[in-house]
Amino acid sequence: MIAPTLLGHVGAVSGAAISVRQFEGVASGIAIIGGRSYRVGQVGSFVRIPQGYHDLYGIIAEVGATATPEAAENLSSRGERWMTVQLVGEIVETAFERGISQYPAINDEVHLVTEDDLAKIYGTAEKGQVVIGRLAGAESIPVRIDLDRLVTRHSAVLGSTGAGKSTTIASLLRAIVHSPSGKSDFPSTRILLLDIHGEYATALKKIAHVFRVSPSDDEKPLFIPYWATDTTELLAFLMGKVSDPAFASITDRILAKKLQLAKGGNFDGVDVNSLTFDSPLPFSLKQLWFDLIDPEIKTWKENTQINSAVQKAGDAEKLIAPIYPLPGQGNTPPFANKTGVLSIRRQLDQMRSRLLDRQYDFMLHPGDWEPAVNDEAKKDLPELLDSWLGTEKPISILDLSGIPSGVLHHLVGGILNILYEALFWGREASEGGRQRPLLVVMEEAHRYLGKDADGPAKAMVQRIVKEGRKFGVGAMIVSQRPSEIDDTILSQCGTFVALRLSNAGDRSKVQSALPDSLSGLMDSLPVLRTGEAIITGEAAKLPIRCRITLPPEDARPSSEDPKVTQAWAKPKAKEDYVNLSGPWRAQNPKWKHSKKGT
Known part of the structure; x- marks a missing residue:
């Protein structure tokens, strides 16, 4: 009896790539298995190849004419349909492992991967994993990533404007800090977020301290002492x-x-x-x-x-x-x-x-960290490091939205220099990087990590991605223009969270940083939905298309598009354009008009 999951048979094997001759019985393109419908031969979906006591797993990379082996092209007139599959891992007994120990033979059966199969890979909770979303093709299956590898092997979150990067970052950080039960599995989490546009203060206010040049009542002043920078x-x-x-x-x-x-x-x-x-x-x-x-x-x-x-x-x-x-x-x-x-x-x-x-003033006159003319200051480095890294909340947000763009390179370089040098030299202490690692999230990274950039920020990030793993300093690079980021930095990122990327140059940059066997999966990047990502690399068991779990409405970054029709449909009210010039001069979007004389 033919199994309902049968897709076809192995026709050719070439390294990690195999060509599969599709079974005639599934020519309709849809299979009903266990009451659920499955798309047959969809690019990016998984297949299973039974090998006795264990199963091989692969990803469909190509379907149709381009997938037909050269030696079999003369058979296409007979109606045969082919798929190219990239092998990615195997299940031995009950545990899934990346990589393969043997290759399939010609005519071995190739099967659809059902939700039951996916549950064997993704459904088992292991220590050190966090749930960040659901499988795009099987909403009942949670997607977990390995926290150790996410931090120590570095990562990149990439996507075009409007693809959901900020929401993904907010969701990812909340998932690390709070498990689905609402209780923290990692009470000693230590994350520092460099927020270039001031998007995250509202989204993460319950789990983060916010440092800003012009702080509001519930925020702290941002100071970067010049004498601690290069x-x-x-x-x-x-x-x-x-x-x-x-x-x-x-x-x-x-x-x-x-x-x-x-x-x-x-x-x-x-x-x-x-x-x-x-x-x-x-x-x-x-x-x-x-x-x-x-x-x-x-x-x-x-x-x-x-x-x-x-x-x-x-x-x-x-x-x-x-x-x-x-x-x-x-x-x-x-x-x-x-x-x-x-x-x-x-x-x-x-x-x-x-x-x-x-x-x-935030740098050259840093409050209590500014030395008097006799070179003595009220506060020293321990107080600065404690305010950033030793707070009771797991996340510190350094809001750099009020910083002049001309000093951004120097400022980011200075911050990273302070953090890295302290955690590097104090790596054996209980507060150091090895005992309590730090994840540094860098928003809008292309602004200071470009190929042509030649400043302290780029030099420090290169040092972190090359050496930080050994000393407990992990980097997460966030950018909408991966093609502009320095090649050395991007190539050191072990995990990629790729959201929708429309620009061909950006897509090719991401593809070039991945193994050849996975580059075909990235062809679906332009058609991903908002908040949907392809996750590949060290922290993911398998390359996967994932629906990122959205945070609550009141905990999302202030980066959503304005609702134009709704705003323009309102009756025009009396306006006072001091409300535009004032915040500009104050370099503070929260500045309020005092309305003197009224």
Whole structure:
């Protein structure tokens, strides 16, 4: 008796790809099995090839003329139909394993995979797995991913605008934090989300602390102390290009400041013998600027340069330079300064401008982490790391929506540098990366991880994806333009969650990062529904088309499209366009009009 699940027979085997000659009895394209209807020979669906005590499983990659083996093309006139299947795994006894231990033989039967078969693969709950959705073709089967591999082997969530990336991220993070029962299976979860557009504060407010440049009542101020970031990048941002001798002189001053501070013995772990200008110790930028500007403008009463010609002392705290008379002509006093001159007057003017620019206060004037002119700060690195990583809520959202785009590269690089260096050097501590790993989610990654980008953000992400696995730092790259992301970074991602991708260049970039045997599955990317994804890689048992579980209405990111017809159908109300100019000037979308005089 012919089994109702029979699809056809193996006609040719070539490595992991097999050609299947379709059975004539299923020519209708639909099979009714156990009261359920199944599409026969649908690209992306699974097949089962019995092999005695175990079964091989594969994915249909091609159907029709292109799937016909070259040697059998002359038989197509007889009505034979063919499919190409890529082998992906097997069930030995009761456990599913990726990879295959043997190949099928010619004329072996190939069967439809029913929901009962899928339940054997996906239906068994194992420790360390989280449920993120349901199989697109079998809604009763939950899709689970391996949390260990998702974090340590890195991942990428990719999809065009409107495909559901933000909702997928919100759903995925909620699934990690809360199991379907509502109780957390992972109470020590530690996730940090870099939110470029400010979309997630509302969606994750119950399970996350939000840090924002202009915080509301239930948010915390975002500070990134400049002295904990890369000093070379900091000076490039503050001063632009300087000559090598000038750079060496400036970093020598910074090192001297840090040495002086370190000798006080107030900083744990500091060794004056291994201290560098990059060591994360506070130093005052205001005092540094004051110390550098003085030699550039200084004049002397005598040519011996003993008595200063200063007319008015400056103020480092207020960034006011001292006033000197201009040097005289020839041997006429006052005399120009000849000691410590670096010829960086223009760069120091830019540095002062940066320090006075309020939009950079979150970094250059970081609250209690800003050192006074004596280089002492009220708060240190432990308090900063504790506020980001040690909170009672499992997720910290760093809302970067109010950050000037010109400083985004430096800022993201600085944040990642602080996190990675702390978890790397403290990896053996209970708070370190190996004992309590960290997942860093990077939204809109193409903005700072592009192929042509050459900044600290890209360098740090490359370091994390190459080395982070060993030290408990995982990366999740989120982007709508995978074709623009650096190849090294994308190739290190072990798991891909690919939502709808319409652009051919983006699709080819994702396909090139996957094994050849799975590239055919990605041909369905342009026709995925919103919130539907193809999940492949380390964290998934099998490449699968999944319907991501939607969060509740009040817990979705604020990234949905405006309802145009509904908005335009309303009667036009009285408008006040201060409500547009005010938030723009305040760089805060939550700014409210005070309505003075009303």
